[in-house]
Amino acid sequence: MPSLRNLWGRITGKDANEHFPKQQGKALGALGDFLSAQPYGLYANLPQGQLFKVIDEDGRVILGLTVERKDNVEQNEVTLWHPGTGTNIHFKNSGNLDIDTAVGNGDININTVNANLTASEDVNVTCKNADIIASDDVDVTCNNASVTAALKADVNSDTSTVTCLTSLAVVAPVMTFVATTSLTFTSALTSFVGPTMFTGAMTNNGKNVGDTHGHTQANDSGGNTEANTGGVV
Numbered sequence: 001m002p003s004l005r006n007l008w009g010r011i012t013g014k015d016a017n018e019h020f021p022k023q024q025g026k027a028l029g030a031l032g033d034f035l036s037a038q039p040y041g042l043y044a045n046l047p048q049g050q051l052f053k054v055i056d057e058d059g060r061v062i063l064g065l066t067v068e069r070k071d072n073v074e075q076n077e078v079t080l081w082h083p084g085t086g087t088n089i090h091f092k093n094s095g096n097l098d099i100d101t102a103v104g105n106g107d108i109n110i111n112t113v114n115a116n117l118t119a120s121e122d123v124n125v126t127c128k129n130a131d132i133i134a135s136d137d138v139d140v141t142c143n144n145a146s147v148t149a150a151l152k153a154d155v156n157s158d159t160s161t162v163t164c165l166t167s168l169a170v171v172a173p174v175m176t177f178v179a180t181t182s183l184t185f186t187s188a189l190t191s192f193v194g195p196t197m198f199t200g201a202m203t204n205n206g207k208n209v210g211d212t213h214g215h216t217q218a219n220d221s222g223g224n225t226e227a228n229t230g231g232v233v
Ligand SMILES: [Fe+2]
Pocket: 213, 214, 215, 231, 232
């Protein structure tokens, strides 16, 4: 029987999902099932029409071959790519590792236990919307934190604490504090600058200084009883 090694053919069927990768192909005008050999650690479900070469004497094992090239790959560079969509991982001569799925209009999905990203300099994220969903905590530790929202910033939580070592300034044309139970200012000196209106009972060290407070008055020096002034008019 003549050696079938080095025959060329083309794939006609997808991986049959059997124990070993097996795909239908056509070589020398005849259809057959072929074991698709792959470089260790790599796997591709070869597409329809993919060129292959028979690599064993019996004509059962094939190697899918690509004669296409990804654009813009310099000499010495390495790329792993999808010839159909163009998505790729590109190891560049500059030392950069470029991952591009936008060229194929696709996403990058990473499924892992813990994701650790260490950058000696900057981490820059540029996107349309950024969502961080954590089932437990989100901790941000830094020297300076700035949040700039062109429209609005909402903080919704069960309990929130803002701790500043030096100062906290909140600047807005209109500020509203709504506390259904209590609101407490504790400081060495609290100042309200500008017209101030209080609605409701006012006490200072337990004494009524609001609109319902009154005065008591002892008898005058002649012993005459002085009437209570009646408080604030
Ligand atoms: Fe008074």
